[in-house]
Amino acid sequence: MPKISNRGENIPFSPFRKLMPYAQAAKAKGKKVYHLNIGQPDIATPPWAVQKLKETAIDVLAYSPGAGWAPLRKAVADYNQARGIAITEEEVLVTSGASEGLYFLFIACLEAGDNIIVPEPFYANYNGFAHMADIELKSITSHIEDEFALPDIDKFEALIDNRTRAILITNPNNPTGCVYSKATLEALGRLVKKHDLFLFSDEVYQDFCYTDEPFFSALSLQGVQEHVVVLDSVSKKYSACGARIGYIFTKNEQVFHSVERCSKLRLSPPALSEFLAIYMLENDQEYMASSKAAYDSRRRTVFNRLKNMPGVTCYLPKGSFYCFAKFPVQDAEHFCRWLLESFEHNGETVMLSPGQGFYATPGLGIDEVRIAFVLNENKLNHAMDCLELGLAKYTEVEANLVSQLT
């Protein structure tokens, strides 16, 4: 039998992948599982846009151009211009989710063996795309004590070597909920200019910032426009994860054309979703205000619940819909598994993402967990009940359980 490749075999799994069989087993036993492990929101996809899609005449569902259907590129540019981001439709390239955009950027801008500096914890799938593109992610640790603020710029500078090609940030951050300030971005801007690096800024949560300070996009940085590539998506903005519509913005024509070459190979983004994306972008103010208010309230609920749990370290996240918390356990993955396998409260339990998979540095995040507040307030409170009771019970008998189960 012919063998698969090492590179195929070693594509990293998601942080909660190992827990999936336990979640399935729990459900098979009739347990209700609250999924706070994945960024799949419960908020309805804009109904007016779904309705307009249904009213759209579709004769031949044809390929779009590789870079996306021109009316969508224009809609994305218009949307951003209205928010003060000076981007033209020629600078917008539509991808099948921001994920594809990031992967194409890795290929378009880096040779095999090059590296990118990224603050950790970071969105775990970056690891997988880096692995597929044969590049290295060099991580700088951010800390819960600082609410995962960006580490000092000199720590980034110290990591730069002759194979470093870019800095990658997620702003607002997944998994930490941190939002980087204008001053922080400007410091990064000076650094990429000094060392002639790219700045890849994944801004798919840009609409979910809960502080008074307005969100500052890397695209607004002055003097480094040819260094910056921003990734965005309709997935989180409009709770349309299944649409698979993302886009990259860049004023660097070489980058645009290099990514476009990748995009032409796969021929077209999904065209039905392109229609939907246009309709969503057209008229979203009320919808966005309501979504943002819902997440804002949820983050407060999660924070208020967590801070009353003995031994838990947490903070009020400033953006996105995640919180990264430290638990009084020796092995958060084991605790998450135990919640699924051995715990229930009124027939219910909760699934979380163990923190370790969000770090590149071995041994970090072992007592941390990512919580996605993607369920409504009522469910969130039920989930937090499970977490609170589970944590109390687990810590009581942890030593004993660890020896039994591992």
Add this chain to the structure above:
Amino acid sequence: MPKISNRGENIPFSPFRKLMPYAQAAKAKGKKVYHLNIGQPDIATPPWAVQKLKETAIDVLAYSPGAGWAPLRKAVADYNQARGIAITEEEVLVTSGASEGLYFLFIACLEAGDNIIVPEPFYANYNGFAHMADIELKSITSHIEDEFALPDIDKFEALIDNRTRAILITNPNNPTGCVYSKATLEALGRLVKKHDLFLFSDEVYQDFCYTDEPFFSALSLQGVQEHVVVLDSVSKKYSACGARIGYIFTKNEQVFHSVERCSKLRLSPPALSEFLAIYMLENDQEYMASSKAAYDSRRRTVFNRLKNMPGVTCYLPKGSFYCFAKFPVQDAEHFCRWLLESFEHNGETVMLSPGQGFYATPGLGIDEVRIAFVLNENKLNHAMDCLELGLAKYTEVEANLVSQLT
């Protein structure tokens, strides 16, 4: 300014890419251009399926699993089982077009530096995906005199080295319209078994075979089930190229899981299109019969017109919706450009794909052209009028034109 990568810069363009500005310029001047250069059919996407999509309640357009939505995997398996292909839903993995499936296979099954043997001319984007995955395509030339039949098996065997991992075929073939027989497939099966290789069979045109012999899928080969991976798609079958729904079939669990790891990174196929694909697969017999009859008639039209053009070598293609023809010109790319730039007939002209880009061997295909019969009979005849008159005029003055334009 930071530089893009060599690998990004060197992603190959499509065979007709260089001609695009000339097509645009022709249209800007008011010329009507018949596009026989691209496999984008004019046939309507199944209206009943579009209607059912419009009747589907969509609340949250969520991620599907990486391997695709379970009901779609089942629909695909059922569809194939009904046609005598013994494949289960666990052996079906949904991809964003067959293109993504092929790329994932390259990563999942080959290390960087490994190679795949493929008969040329072949679908030009294979080059690009091989380039991105850092693998080599080793080509074996098929010939117009044989109607591009598969070269002798010993020619394949002679090319196998210690980095060869797979043989890749397109059956029915794009760009040649050749269909490989059961006996041919069996010979390939023996070869991959003997040398422990994979057989990747791109069968996206399997519904368009115009001979009496039934189409023989590589999945039907006996004794080599763990070697075979088949790629298919709804794009051509249902004229739904923009849906971006393809799928791979394999009974090799290791391959399945390796591809699945890639698929989980990009999270989900496009979910709206997954609905549409299910509806299309449900009830397509009348539709498929009518599409096939249309293409059958078109291939006869193209063949009958080509065979009456002096100096043109052609044949009646047995499958897909392409014909690869040899023209009495020194440089087919120059001729194709001239058709757009310097020729018109009643304000019309035709765009074709120069043959060279479909070969890996330098210098081959230089006087050949791919013709996609994706327009209706009336338009096809107009396009053939342009081709016939253009060819007569061009060959008359070719020497003179070449010296003027190059």
